[in-house]
Amino acid sequence: MQEVIIATKNAGKAREFERMFRPLGYEVKTLLDFPDLEDIEETGSIFEENAILKAEGISKVLNRIVIADDSGLSIDALNGRPGIYSARYAGEAKNDEANMIKVLEELNDVQDKDRQARFYCALAVAAPEQETFTVSGTVEGVILREKRGTHGFGYDPIFFVTEKGKAMAELQPEEKAKLSHRAQALKKLESMLPSLLDGEKNA
Numbered sequence: 785m786q787e788v789i790i791a792t793k794n795a796g797k798a799r800e801f802e803r804m805f806r807p808l809g810y811e812v813k814t815l816l817d818f819p820d821l822e823d824i825e826e827t828g829s830i831f832e833e834n835a836i837l838k839a840e841g842i843s844k845v846l847n848r849i850v851i852a853d854d855s856g857l858s859i860d861a862l863n864g865r866p867g868i869y870s871a872r873y874a875g876e877a878k879n880d881e882a883n884m885i886k887v888l889e890e891l892n893d894v895q896d897k898d899r900q901a902r903f904y905c906a907l908a909v910a911a912p913e914q915e916t917f918t919v920s921g922t923v924e925g926v927i928l929r930e931k932r933g934t935h936g937f938g939y940d941p942i943f944f945v946t947e948k949g950k951a952m953a954e955l956q957p958e959e960k961a962k963l964s965h966r967a968q969a970l971k972k973l974e975s976m977l978p979s980l981l982d983g984e985k986n987a
């Protein structure tokens with residue numbers, strides 16, 4: 785099967801990309817398959833910048849076409865936080881549980897009608913000798929008062945997906961793979977994938 789390299793170390797993202805790319809005929813490789821590569825620092829000020837840093841950094845090292853995902857949760861009542869700081873919101877250790885507890889505490893006094901939020905995903909595509917580009921996707925929701933559901937990763941248990949009437953973590957993986965911010969962004973890439981990837985020789 786044709787390979788696609790995703791520059792992520794996040795196992796939750798990796799699973800979702802596998803589920804979304806497999807039906808398109810691509811086998812996903814992630815940085816979990818290249819454990820020796822150095823970490824890329826996310827020094828950008830918007831999702832797109834960080835996605836580009838990760839995609840270009842890994843593309844240069846591997847001399848391959850690389851897709852990177854920078855994503856996170858933006859909460860209106862917190863002026864868009866945690867935003868690009870979503871992974872490390874409660875500290876450098878990147879702890880999903882601690883991150884959710886911090887968000888729930890910060891929203892303790894925020895009424896139900898003011899708890900709107902959205903997930904955002906920027907995907908960057910970097911290829912040797914080509915201009916890097918990005919696409920993005922979002923999904924709208926509301927922050928719950930406690931966790932619900934066991935699927936997904938990250939902030940999924942506290943994110944109520946308005947269009948489904950369920951927490952993201954209550955959705956089956958195949959449902960999330962149809963509507964998530966990541967899925968919305970990938971849809972915009974889909975028609976370009978054959979011309980981008982099919983000429984590439986798997987290393």
Ligand SMILES: O=c1nc[nH]c2c1ncn2[C@H]1C[C@H](O)[C@@H](COP(=O)(O)OP(=O)(O)OP(=O)(O)O)O1
Pocket residue numbers: 791792793794797826853854855856857870871872883903936937938939940964966
């Ligand atoms: O579908 C999602 N469902 C729940 N939470 C999510 C989702 N998508 C992003 N998120 C949260 C997780 C993490 O707190 C942050 C991503 O941070 P982000 O830097 O893009 O990823 P990361 O550091 O975990 O892995 P990597 O940079 O290697 O891809 O947003």
Ligand SMILES: [Mg+2]
Pocket residue numbers: 826871
């Ligand atoms: Mg990261």
